[in-house]
Amino acid sequence: MMKESSSMVKTYLTVFATLALLTGLTVGVAYLHLERTSAVMIAIFIAGLKASLITLFFMHFKFEKGIIHWTLYTALFLVLVLIFLVLPDIGVHH
Amino acid sequence: MDQGHHKETFISKWVFSLDHKIIGLQYMFTSLSFLLSGFSLMLLMRWQLAFPGQPIPFLGRFLPESMAPGGVMLPEFYNQLGAMHGTIMIFLGIVPLGVGFFGNYFLPLQIGARDMAFPRLNMMSYWIYLLGGLVMLSSFMMPGGAAQSGWTSYAPLSVTAPAGQTVWILAMVLIITSSLFGAINFIVTTLNLRVEGLTWSRLPIFVWAQFVTAILLLFAFPVLEAGAVLQLLDRIAGTSFYLPAGLVVDGAPLERTGGGSPLLWQHLFWFLAHPEVYVLILPAMGIVAEIIANGTRKPLFGYKEIVGAMCFLGVMSFLVWAHHMFLSGMKTSLSYFFMTTTMIISIPSVAILTCLVLSLKGGSIRFTTPMLFAIAFLPMFGIGGLTGLPLGFTPTDVYLHDTYYVIGHFHYVVVTGTIIALFGGIYYWFPKMFGRSMNSFWSKVHFWLTILLMNGIFFPMFIQGLAGVQRRLYDPTAQLHNVAVQPTNVFMSYCAWGLLLAQIPFIVNFFYSMFKGKKTAENPWEATTLEWACPSPPLPHKNFEKTPTVHRGPYEYSVPGHKTDFYPQNAA
Numbered sequence: 001m002m003k004e005s006s007s008m009v010k011t012y013l014t015v016f017a018t019l020a021l022l023t024g025l026t027v028g029v030a031y032l033h034l035e036r037t038s039a040v041m042i043a044i045f046i047a048g049l050k051a052s053l054i055t056l057f058f059m060h061f062k063f064e065k066g067i068i069h070w071t072l073y074t075a076l077f078l079v080l081v082l083i084f085l086v087l088p089d090i091g092v093h094h
Numbered sequence: 095m096d097q098g099h100h101k102e103t104f105i106s107k108w109v110f111s112l113d114h115k116i117i118g119l120q121y122m123f124t125s126l127s128f129l130l131s132g133f134s135l136m137l138l139m140r141w142q143l144a145f146p147g148q149p150i151p152f153l154g155r156f157l158p159e160s161m162a163p164g165g166v167m168l169p170e171f172y173n174q175l176g177a178m179h180g181t182i183m184i185f186l187g188i189v190p191l192g193v194g195f196f197g198n199y200f201l202p203l204q205i206g207a208r209d210m211a212f213p214r215l216n217m218m219s220y221w222i223y224l225l226g227g228l229v230m231l232s233s234f235m236m237p238g239g240a241a242q243s244g245w246t247s248y249a250p251l252s253v254t255a256p257a258g259q260t261v262w263i264l265a266m267v268l269i270i271t272s273s274l275f276g277a278i279n280f281i282v283t284t285l286n287l288r289v290e291g292l293t294w295s296r297l298p299i300f301v302w303a304q305f306v307t308a309i310l311l312l313f314a315f316p317v318l319e320a321g322a323v324l325q326l327l328d329r330i331a332g333t334s335f336y337l338p339a340g341l342v343v344d345g346a347p348l349e350r351t352g353g354g355s356p357l358l359w360q361h362l363f364w365f366l367a368h369p370e371v372y373v374l375i376l377p378a379m380g381i382v383a384e385i386i387a388n389g390t391r392k393p394l395f396g397y398k399e400i401v402g403a404m405c406f407l408g409v410m411s412f413l414v415w416a417h418h419m420f421l422s423g424m425k426t427s428l429s430y431f432f433m434t435t436t437m438i439i440s441i442p443s444v445a446i447l448t449c450l451v452l453s454l455k456g457g458s459i460r461f462t463t464p465m466l467f468a469i470a471f472l473p474m475f476g477i478g479g480l481t482g483l484p485l486g487f488t489p490t491d492v493y494l495h496d497t498y499y500v501i502g503h504f505h506y507v508v509v510t511g512t513i514i515a516l517f518g519g520i521y522y523w524f525p526k527m528f529g530r531s532m533n534s535f536w537s538k539v540h541f542w543l544t545i546l547l548m549n550g551i552f553f554p555m556f557i558q559g560l561a562g563v564q565r566r567l568y569d570p571t572a573q574l575h576n577v578a579v580q581p582t583n584v585f586m587s588y589c590a591w592g593l594l595l596a597q598i599p600f601i602v603n604f605f606y607s608m609f610k611g612k613k614t615a616e617n618p619w620e621a622t623t624l625e626w627a628c629p630s631p632p633l634p635h636k637n638f639e640k641t642p643t644v645h646r647g648p649y650e651y652s653v654p655g656h657k658t659d660f661y662p663q664n665a666a
Contacts, residue, residue, distance in 0.1 A: 067285070071312075078313055078412055085416065085431070086361045089424045 015057045022050050110221075112213035113635050117220050118199030119527070122520075124220075125190035128227055129513075130597075132182030135175045137590055142167045144587035146569040160239065169568040173242035174234070174258070176566060180245025181262065184374070185269050186227045188508065191516055192377035193273075193311070194223065197280055197304045200523060203625035204298050206289030206644065206664075208636045211282040219275035226268030233261035244566065246367070249336030249359040253328045254343050263326045270319040273311050280308035289624070291644030296663065298623045298648040299394065302401050303380025306408040307373050313412070314369035321362030328354070335359075357422055364415035372411045374508055375475075376404060378515035379446055382468045385522050386450055387649040388621045389465035390457025391659050394649050396449035403442035403449075410439040420491045429488050436486035443479055447472065458652075462619070463537035467518025470545050471511060478506030481556065496566075499559020505552045514545065517600070524604075525618045529630040530611030536603040543596035550589030554582035620660045623648050627664045 026046050029039065056062040061072065111117060141150050147166060150157070154165025161171040202210055210216045233240040238256025241247065252259050284305045288297075297305075324335040332350065336359045339352025387394045394400065416424065416432040451472055459465065481503040484490040494500065517540075525531050561579045563570060570576045570583060617626040628638045642664035650661035 075313060075316075081412065082317065082361070082365055085428065086358070088428050089361065089416070089419075089422070090355050090357060 011057060015053050019050055019053060022046050107634075110217060112209070112217055114198050114202050114210045114213065114216060115527075115632060115634075115637075117216050118195050118197075120220050121190050121194035121198055121223075124224055124227065125187050125195060128182055129187035129191065131231070132179050132187050133594065135179040135182070137594060138167070139172060139175045139179065140583075140587035140590045142172055142568065143570055144584045146571055170239060170242060172568045173244075173566075174240040177241045177244050177247075177262075178230070178234070181230065181241070181266075182227075184245065184370070184508075185266070186223075186230060188374055188512055188516070189273070189370075190223060192374065192512065193280075193304065193307055194220070194276060196300075196377055196381065196516070196519055196523075197276070197307075199527065200625055201280060201301055201304050202283060202287070203526075203628060203632060203637060204301050204623050205284065205287060205292055206624045206638065206642045207283060207287035208638075208641075210279050211287055212279050215275050216279055219272045219279065222268050222275070223272035226265045226272060229261060229268060230265035233258040233265070236261055246363055247325070247359075248363075249325065249328070249354075249356045250338070250341055250343075252359075253325060253336055254348070260326065260329055263322045263329070266322050267319060267326075270315045270322070273315055274319075277308040277311035277315075280304055281312065284308075289642055289644060292624075292663075293644075295398075296644055296647050298380075299383035299397070299400055299404075300377075300380035300623075302404055303376040303383075306404050307376045310369040310373050310376075310408055310411060314366045314373075317362055318366035321359060321366075324362075325359065357419070360419050360422065361416065364418045365412070368415040368418065369408075369411040371507070372407055374512050376407070378471070378475075378512040379404070379450075381519035381522070382450060382471045382515045383453075384621075384623065385464045385468035385518055386453050387651065388522075388619050389460050389462060389468065390454055391460070391651045392453070392457045392649075393647070393651060394449065395452040395455070396445075397647070397649070400446050400449050403445040407439065407442040407446075410435060410442070414439050417486050417491070420488050421495050433486060433488055437483075440479065440483060440486070447476060447479065462521075463532070463534060463541060464518045464522035464619075466538065466541050467514050467521065470541070471515045471518065474506060474510035474514060474545075474548075478503060478508075478511050481506060494559060496564055497559035498555040498563045498565055501565050502552050502555030502559060505555070510545070510548045510552065514548075517541075517544070520604075522619070523625075524607065525614040526625055526630050526632070528608050528611070529613060530607055530609075531614045531618060532607040532611060533603050536599045540596065540600040540603065543599075544593065547589045547593040547596055551586050551593065554579075554586050558582055617662075620658070622650055622660050622662045624663055627662060 026043055029042050029046075032039075034042070055072070061068070107113075108116065111120075138150065138153070141148075149165030150162060150167060151165075154162055157165065157167075157171075160168075161174075162168060198210065198216065202208070236256065236258040238258055240258040241252070241255065241262035243252035243255050243259060247259065247262065284297075284301060324333070327333040328335050328337060334351050334354040336356050337348065337350050337352055337354045338356060341348040341350065341352060383394055383400065413435045414432060416428065417436045420429055420432075454469070481499070485494060485500060485503060521532060521537055558576075558579050561575065563576045563579060564573075567573070567576070571580055614630060616628070616630050619626070624642055624644070625632075627642050633639065644663045645666060646661065646663055648663055650656075650663070652659045653661045
């Protein structure tokens with residue numbers, strides 16, 4: 001039990017370090033002064049990676065199964081619905 | 095969680111209770127109080143609409159100069175009343191009553207559970223809700239008054255509005271958090287705590303309705319919560335999520351970066367608020383289904399179809415939101431998409447209503463008070479639903495949108511539909527909650543006055559809307575084309591004030607019957623579902639003397655060969 005808990009602490013610390021690294025990367029990319037679309041795409045990609053790590057480890061998604069997984073998949077599907085149906089409307093007004 | 099053997103103090107039993115029934119009652123009294131306060135705000139608005147510019151009699155003297163100098167309502171105060179009326183009635187009144195009270199009290203009983211799956215989360219849900227409600231009401235004391243950008247809080251008006259809007263956002267975050275706690279609890283309770291034999295096909299429609307509602311809350315509310323936080327940042331942190339570039343406010347350019355989209359707020363708001371309509375209506379449909387099965391003494395027509403339609407309704411409710419935004423000038427292809435999905439979603443609604451109407455056919459109807467409310471729900475909700483169709487088509491919506499027609503449609507759904515059903519539910523389950531029955535004569539007086547006066551308020555709204563009267567007008571007589579229908583405003587206002595008086599028999603009857611009403615048996619309506627198998631009121635913290643086992647479906651009425659005309663789910 002103790003061994004398992006110390007291995008989890010190690011995992012959490014590794015995830016935390018990775019998140020800090022990715023945050024640094026986001027800041028670093030901003031200094032490259034990339035073209036707007038590329039900059040946004042890279043920032044969203046890194047943010048998505050960070051959100052996945054948090055969900056998987058800090059929110060225990062990796063250790064869950066069944067209905068918890070389906071709940072997240074449904075929410076992700078609705079996020080996609082929201083994005084793909086909102087973008088054309090927001091886009092047309094820009 | 096069995097606390098039956100603990101000596102409970104007054105505080106642990108009645109204030110910070112973990113018992114779902116007490117929490118349910120807390121929700122009931124609190125949400126009914128909010129309903130009354132939200133209704134009172136509308137009564138003030140109706141004075142201004144009927145007699146624009148005239149001092150409010152009696153009450154006007156007590157209103158501060160910042161709201162009504164000399165008793166005459168200011169336009170800003172009118173806007174505050176409108177925004178707060180909508181917010182309070184929906185988020186603090188009807189949803190907490192339909193879900194927080196009815197769901198909390200009766201869902202565990204109908205599935206034979208001893209309590210909700212997470213009693214502490216349940217208690218926290220109520221207290222956060224109460225806090226959210228009090229914060230919302232307190233916004234009237236902010237400089238510049240309460241939120242005044244409508245219950246929809248459209249940006250950029252809401253972002254540049256006085257401080258009351260910040261309080262509105264904070265209160266909404268609390269209310270949404272409370273709803274999410276409740277939703278998780280209902281889902282887990284329904285999934286895990288059903289008694290032996292209570293399969294999915296034996297669940298009462300009320301439980302199905304609460305289950306689907308909880309799923310809608312779980313998926314829809316976080317979007318508004320996130321959207322509200324973004325609006326908060328726009329207001330206090332100088333961001334521009336919803337602010338376009340070059341915005342001019344009060345004749346001066348707004349010093350913000352801009353580049354945001356006001357329409358993004360509308361999308362995020364309606365992504366919640368359309369499923370919210372089904373959060374308002376599904377519990378009501380569940381209650382009506384229970385009462386109709388019991389009152390007709392026959393099984394519901396199309397049990398599986400109702401369940402299927404409710405689930406389909408839940409799924410589709412996430413794909414229709416932008417029909418509230420046809421006037422935003424969205425892409426034609428997008429408006430076609432939302433027009434089509436809106437027409438599709440009307441099918442399950444009509445299917446449920448048709449099943450409920452057909453359930454009346456061939457029944458030996460008992461015209462009890464709950465049954466009167468349930469029967470009244472059918473045509474009233476029908477009017478509400480059918481008048482929604484022209485709003486789902488872009489050609490007709492362009493004319494009708496932002497007129498009183500929309501207000502009439504919405505109120506027929508939510509007031510003559512949902513609130514009427516919730517009243518029916520209170521009358522139906524009152525004996526279970528308090529072991530006593532309400533006075534039948536005064537209940538019927540309440541019913542007839544309420545239903546007539548509600549129609550007196552809302553039906554003329556269709557006439558006004560078709561005549562082109564816009565909603566949210568402080569002074570309806572300021573536009574010439576409105577003057578012809580101004581007498582309807584006077585009529586509607588008298589009906590509204592009459593509706594307040596019509597609630598007196600209910601309030602007096604309710605409190606009198608709680609303590610002095612005629613004592614009733616465990617199952618006075620001779621019903622079949624599990625909540626009637628426990629004592630009235632149910633035992634603290636465990637509900638049933640002995641955990642029941644379910645042997646059959648929920649609506650086994652008039653079973654051939656059975657000695658009585660009802661066959662309870664738990665009877666061997």
